[in-house]
Amino acid sequence: MSIVRSSKYRHVFGTAFKREECYENLRVSISAWDTNFVTANPKYLCLNWNAGGGGAFIVIPHDQAGKLRGDFPLFSAHAGAVLDTAFSPFDDDIVASGAEDHKAMVWRVPRGLAEREEDVTEPIAVLGGHGRKVGHVAWNPVARDVLAVSSSDHTVRIWDVERQAVGVLLEGFKDTVLSIAWSPNGSQLAVACRDKVLRIFDARSGQCLQQGQSHLGVKGSRVVWVSPTRLVTTGFSRTSDRQLNLWDSQSLSKPLLTRNIDMSAGMLIPFFDACTQMLYVGGKGDGNIRYYEFADDTLYELATYSSTEPQRGLGVMPKRGVDVVRCEVMRFFKVVGNSTVEPISFKVPRKAESFQADIYPPAHAGVPALSAEEFFAGKDAEPLLVDME
Template sequence: MSFRRGVVRQSKFRHVFAQAWKAEHCLDDVRVSRVTWDGPLCAANPKFIAVVIEAGGGGAFPVLPLAKSGRVDQNTPTVCGHAAPVLDVQWCPHDDNVIASASEDCTVKIWQIPDGGLMSPMSEAVVTLEGHSKRVGILAWHPSALNILLTAGCDNVLCVWDVGTGELVYQLSDAHPDLIYSVSWNREGSILCTTCKDKALRVIDPRRGTVLKVREKAHEGTRPMRAVFLADGKILTTGFSRMSERQLALWDTRDLSEPMATQEMDTSNGVLLPFYDPDTNMAYLCGKGDCTIRYFEVTDESPYVHFLSLYSSKEPQRGAGFLSKRGVDVNKCEIARFYKLHERKVEPISMTVPRKSDLFQGDLYPDTAGLEPALLAEDWIAGQDAPPALVSLSGGYTAPPSKGGTLRGRPKLLSPTNTSPTSTTAPANPVTVEMESEGLSHGRGGRDVDGGIERVKKEEDQLSDILTEVRALRALVLAQGHRIDVLERQLARIEDGEV
């Protein structure tokens, strides 16, 4: 193949450079967990950073304000409610104060972090999800539906929960014959892709409980694979060749027979964790035990995956957190930020596009996913899909203060911080409106009017309780119906002599 000399691919991200922050801006004395699980062990959003640490007698992670730097005191309070090591933590995309944690104790817990961080150790979760029979190592919040959380455990089972009701709404127990390595939702949250120890890449519809597509041996090597859905519906995978070379591959979900592109990198044995930014269509590969972060741009033109550059440092990483786009510094043309985990340190690394202008660079910052959910849990369970609701980063993003009390007791534990655009707000009760407009709330109407208002409010509360209970029961019926379908399929296979 011949190339025309002097022809260079045009891209605004060709010169992205990575820069580690100065030592005084790092977090020191953080005893990063030594668990052998190949997870990021860190999660960051515009308010907080959470890091899984070594903890005697159970699992724990401190939650620190994002602006925190310097030494982290050993007496710093932690989230410490698990009975065994924590394997994964993920912030809720629709509430910066809510975080999920998965543990070797077979449970997933949901925590409400107060603004400003923890003042004392937190051991009581708001919700505990119990459905896995072995340790749970993977968490994936739904990108656009409030309260929907997917979990995967070493029991080879996928569970989809409504954390608002605490109900298990879907369970896929026969889709994977072996250990699940990774799970990723597509942009609308209608389907997901998984990688498994059997080397297969699967595309799954969790609501129907069906495997839509399978690609056997997506990577030939025996080491773990990872997969992530891209914004346009393609899938990016990382894995190993038969000769133990690390690979990157791009797949079209319409035809998984051959990858659209494949790149081989090196023979290191660290599992490559892919981090993807749908706004820039850039993928970052960060290997556990590596000293490097590679980054690529994915385009619609061959060869589709373009290597941009490689950040290299002297010390290997134990894991890495990827800051959601709302947290980056738009005034410095920062398009991504990692939090690299060392043995006893957390080091921020900024990915920046070199620009001289001080003005907001709109071409680098298209509207990004905001806190507002596009759907409620019951909408998604009923079959609706929607991409994430977007917000502008012009002028930078300011995290709103927590409204408090977004997590409540059953049956509705997690409610929208703001009204969802798809939800309908009940009109004010006409009796109340009439009383207020005529100035009857206090005064002319006397005690009769006050009693009327009280009675109306009581009726409204009762109606709200009934509606909440109906939603919870509907979710339960859907989950049980799905379970019946799974069992009927298994029974049919047994009767046909397949098992």
């Protein structure tokens, strides 16, 4: 007799927003670079834009859902297509971008954006010196103004944004960097690379602490931390199965767990929710989002959200932006085709009149625990948390 494992999140289900609550009349980038295309925070949605010349992205306030007006302002100073964007975890009005023009830029979203008529063309910081296109930008989860930037020149630079200076240079990659992820306390950086090696670096010394053979397939790979010492990668086996691997960050000699998912061609995009200990995995080019609960070094499969509309990219709302009144534990933003972003809400099915403390443990507060100076001096701190109530 099999015993059903008890979990508060076993019955979590996803529901797409109504059409009038989607973001329409968009021009999503047609770049072939493996990117999420979209990122979000409690105030805005940010999307890589298909700009005629140069590179641009768009920031849309959430209250502007529906059909976007044709002359909505763009953020345009890059000379090549924008490949990645990331909102600061500590200031909802700050966003970083990386592009094919070998630069990363940091921007402040101006007040009254929805009423504005002219584009935003003045970034507050330009981070140059990368030898080739900038593929990924990722903010440190603990220290203010610390940004990791990967480039196709086979390096990752960790910037002190306020000083506009490189604090640390990570090297030793034999091919293009495919994915970067900060550890929960921001002291280490995990990097998945096209040379099929997973590496973990000390983010202050630049030393490679661990490395190991990752997925053997030729297609892309992604990495995400699921605890201070555990990581999950997605990729492909030698026979082109889509795979999930669970790793111990102290030893990358072999994965703790390998799970073959299916034979589809699209990249698997992983997102981890530290509050619920749930891992969501969306397939690029299909309409599925699978979700698992991480416990006891195992990924317990919960369910799959399925849709006939394939997703080109996915972004997620930070935890402090979910709707606790409706028992929402995760919200995705799904890029559909070249013109629409559809929000998808994942909820715990409860008829609740009051705040449900058991499904909402304290979450990332959106407040830095360290300054950039303290971070680069070697100081460590845990992320500051806030009571979700």
